[in-house]
Amino acid sequence: MIRQKRYAERVSGGDCRVLMDLRGPKLRTGPLQPRPAVLKIRPVRDAYGKVTRPARIWLSTTGSGNEAAAADAVLVVDAEWLADCKPGDKVLLRDARKSKRRWRIRETGSDGCWAEARKTTYLVDGTALRLRGFERETVIRGLPVRPGEIVLRAGDTVVLDASDAPGGAAYFGDDGDLLRPGTISLPIPEIYRDARPGETVHFDDGRICGLIEKQDPDRLQVRITHTRKRRERLVADKGVNFPDTQLGLPALSAEDLADLEFVAREADLVGLSFTNSADDVRELRERLLELGRDDIGLVLKIETRRGFANLPGILLEALKFPACGVMIARGDLAVECGFERLAELQEEILWICESAHVPVIWATQVLEGLSKRGHASRAEVTDAAMSQSAECVMLNKGPFVIEAVRMLDDILQRMQNHQTKKRSLLRRLQLATDFNESGQEKTAAAELPRSSP
Structure with missing residues (x-):
């Protein structure tokens, strides 16, 4: 530059x-543990749940090409498996929920093929795709990792931690009880030295507000008191403010x-x-x-x-x-x-x-x-x-x-x-000038008076 x-x-x-x-x-939230690499593929449905357009999936050996931009999902598959695909073939799989799914090959080309899905499918790395009538399978790899996030509502607890370890979302038991609150990495020792219980903390330009409930040498326990939406998502590299604290x-x-x-x-x-x-x-x-x-x-x-x-x-x-x-x-x-x-x-x-x-x-x-x-x-x-x-x-x-x-x-x-x-500057108003010259009121559709720049 x-x-x-x-x-x-x-x-x-x-x-x-x-x-x-x-x-x-400048204080910012530290890194968060990434969420599982799960790809959700779903068709378009109307207000009654009827499928109006199946999900379009582009299958190729590179995951790129002009067609990829128009796809609902793009998957990389083996070249030999792709060569066996013909229009009308059915692709069989079990998704991340172990639900049976069946896609249909609609169109093939030199660098890939189009498949359609009429039911929602959840894919993870390792999901096997098989063509009906063939034993050969291809395994899905390289799904993008989703950035980590913590979902917070008023009343939740979150912990600020002085370590460099990535933070993570809250962990709940099968009965819904909180087993471990969400954790945010903020490795700045002065924060834990100077902050006091009762002082406020704000995240992400004030979208999430909280109150310090407990202070330890390397941890602060914060109770969320306000979120702009009912549920706010906090991600890495967002601003943190301590307006009541003399840091x-x-x-x-x-x-x-x-x-x-x-x-x-x-x-x-x-x-x-x-x-x-x-x-x-x-x-x-x-x-x-x-x-x-x-x-x-x-x-x-x-x-x-x-x-x-x-x-x-x-x-x-x-x-x-x-x-x-x-x-x-x-x-x-x-x-x-x-x-x-x-x-x-x-x-x-x-x-x-x-x-x-x-x-x-x-x-x-x-x-x-x-x-x-x-x-x-x-x-x-x-x-x-x-x-x-x-x-x-x-x-x-x-x-x-x-x-x-x-x-x-x-x-x-x-x-x-x-x-x-x-x-x-108390300059002369064009509005008053126009009125004095005409002496009459303007109609609703009259042009607005325009002051000279």
């Missing part, structure tokens, strides 16, 4: 600045320190994630000075309670950099401080940054529905308009990001004449 950026600069004659983030003390984590992790030399060599600005105190900023500045970078810019990412509470002191230290800015990282900030307080907090950050003449980046889920799905909600449009109070807006990637950039540009072009930073 650096090489491509430099090439584009040479060709265009323009200048592109590079911002590189340091991860900081004594270093601002720069070992990974950050290893990355800092590259950042100092290639970046124009460095982003300090999870900035909590002025000491965090001071440490980063000292490290950069040691690497000979006294000219690098700084972006403070405010995403914790401590970071918000300490923002005045953080800004005073950040102003020692040649250039600095603040990113309102509203994802973790909402989880840490409460979604109901987010609007108030972002307003206070905007005010204090304006008083310090520090530019602000408005971040997290701006026009996300448009970027990812091609359609923005009303709330997203209003949120994008509010971003006029900041100097910069960050959009997430997505298949419709170009459309999101165009809409954001249109919104901000129109809003810039109404407000600058936190000050209303």
Whole structure:
């Protein structure tokens, strides 16, 4: 990316600045034991359970090809077995439940054949397929392993574990009694040292919330108190927040320190994630000075309670950099401080940054529905308009990001004449101008007055 950026600069004659983030003390769920490799194949049924289309299964020696994209399932089989398949043949098997199943070969080609199934089938590695009238079998191998997950509901118990061993789902006995709660690997010793019973824990951007019930030197027992859906699935590499806990984590992790030399060599600005105190900023500045970078810019990412509470002191230290800015990282900030307080907090950050003449980046889920799905909600449009109070807006990637950039540009072009930073401009309203000129009410189908950008 650096090489491509430099090439584009040479060709265009323009200048592109590079911002590189340091991860900081971001807490994430560790790996989970994978679920069994089970493939479910089922036909399409109507509301009454009648099969309207059988499941289409592509059988080949490679598991690839143009036909694979249209298949409900793709299986790799032996070449000799495949050569015996003819249209109309029946494939016999016993699935993972030991249920007898029968598929029919509908079409054969040079690189595979199509089979159809009219009953739901569960396949695992080792399932044998046999053509009726032939003794030769082929055994299914290489089914994809499913990523591990823990299904949680309000009232469940989950254990945070300090070991590196992969976590796993809860284990229940035949009578439904819980024999072992779900376990999440979180190998950070400071968590088990600093957390206390009664403090809250949030997983996956607040989708799952819990309360610490018991603390041990290397384990925390958490009772789930809230899930956004009745059943939430927690997977690996999801964020974990301890909003009530004063965690004594270093601002720069070992990974950050290893990355800092590259950042100092290639970046124009460095982003300090999870900035909590002025000491965090001071440490980063000292490290950069040691690497000979006294000219690098700084972006403070405010995403914790401590970071918000300490923002005045953080800004005073950040102003020692040649250039600095603040990113309102509203994802973790909402989880840490409460979604109901987010609007108030972002307003206070905007005010204090304006008083310090520090530019602000408005971040997290701006026009996300448009970027990812091609359609923005009303709330997203209003949120994008509010971003006029900041100097910069960050959009997430997505298949419709170009459309999101165009809409954001249109919104901000129109809003810039109404407000600058936190000050209303009290500009003349086009709506009032049109009314004064005509002196009459518009019909319901009248064209909306359009303010000039």
